[in-house]
Amino acid sequence: MNNKKEGWGQAPGSPKWHYFxxxxxxCRKYGFRTKDDDLEQGNxxxxxxxxxxxxxxxxxxxxxxxxxx
Numbered sequence: 445m446n447n448k449k450e451g452w453g454q455a456p457g458s459p460k461w462h463y464f465x466x467x468x469x470x471c472r473k474y475g476f477r478t479k480d481d482d483l484e485q486g487n488x489x490x491x492x493x494x495x496x497x498x499x500x501x502x503x504x505x506x507x508x509x510x511x512x513x
Contacts, residue, residue: 451483452493461490463497471496 450465455474462469464483469475471494488498 449483451485452487452490453483458494460494461492462494463501469494469497470500 449467451463452461453464454461455469458474461484462471462474464470464474467475473494473496487493488501
């Protein structure tokens with residue numbers, strides 16, 4: 445696992461897993477996650493993941509040549 449504090453985790457009260465970075469979910473619905481050691485890397489296409497977080501992550505990872513200006 446890399447040094448970044450990011451990955452998939454389940455927020456308290458949420459039925460879905462969200463992608464957290466710096467204690468905030470990419471969908472901006474959840475924040476202040478205190479345990480970074482249980483964040484999961486990979487498994488981005490799991491049906492248990494938040495769709496908004498997955499779309500935001502895919503958009504970030506899209507190569508520069510595919511982005512429209």
